[in-house]
Amino acid sequence: MKREFIKGLLPDIGDDVLKQIMDQHSTDVGALRSKIEALETERDGLKTQLNDANTEIQSYKDMDIDGIKQKAADWENKYNTDTQALKDKLSEQEYSYAVNGAVSGMQFTSAAAKKAFVSDLKDKGLKLEDGKLLGLDDYVKTYKESDPHAFADDDGGDPQPRVVGRTTGGNAGGAMAAMRAAMGLPNNTKE
Template structure:
């Protein structure tokens, strides 16, 4: 959304400045988190490449060490250590993706304090399925009802007064409420 669109909605310059400032903060926070996730993904890709290189080196070394039982046992131990490390890094990546998606979803739900709200969530029932968090929506709805203070209030825009361009007349004998009514009444009286 840009300034022209907000102006077309009838917002004042001051209101537009406030909306743009709030929107800019949200965009910058989201961009910062996305950059962090991208950096972590790059690191994990590097670790995966390093593990693959080590596995290849161990395989080559194992082929050269045929017949030496101690060396073969050490190579097998190192291969298992590499697999364990890879599993650990993949688990960390999944947790980071889950946490990032959860934080973005909570921010979209207008949660005031995500840390406090997370303490109330049953995290065991929330699962990441692709890019969706299953089991979160029902919990958020229940918390909005029971602990609404954790969420920002959705403010309704007050209704804008509508002005009629047509003429209207007060019944004769009633007091005019505005200058326009008084002039209109006076004009009608002089005309008759």
């Protein structure tokens, strides 16, 4: 609303009254403009939300739900398989440590005999409880009966020495002569 419009309608209006009318009009228009801006902002926000919701709904419509379910099942199977493989590996490692600990104090006649015993013991699959193989003593006893040459004597001492008889012949120069002969040097010792 303009001042000229009001003066045209009311030519006798005073300037104070006209000023009051114009001030009131400005206040009312300002309040309405503020409401309009708030409503426009709300409308724009709702439009954005509606567009986002429609886009999301369309993405759900476009989704391969069965494919997603299959991928979830595949990941669950992979997790279960990997977890079981890890448990098996840890059990195998623990069993191997128990076997190696059990044979560490045993005396074998050779490295091959020890290797064969360890392999047979692992194949036997004795039950492991608290880090110890149950039935190990019985297994060792049976193994010693079936292959007595695999184990060294358990008497705790050294094996019996083998005695060789004296050779005939005299001492022709002693140790020095023997060394010279071994080196291919002539024997210069006096007899």
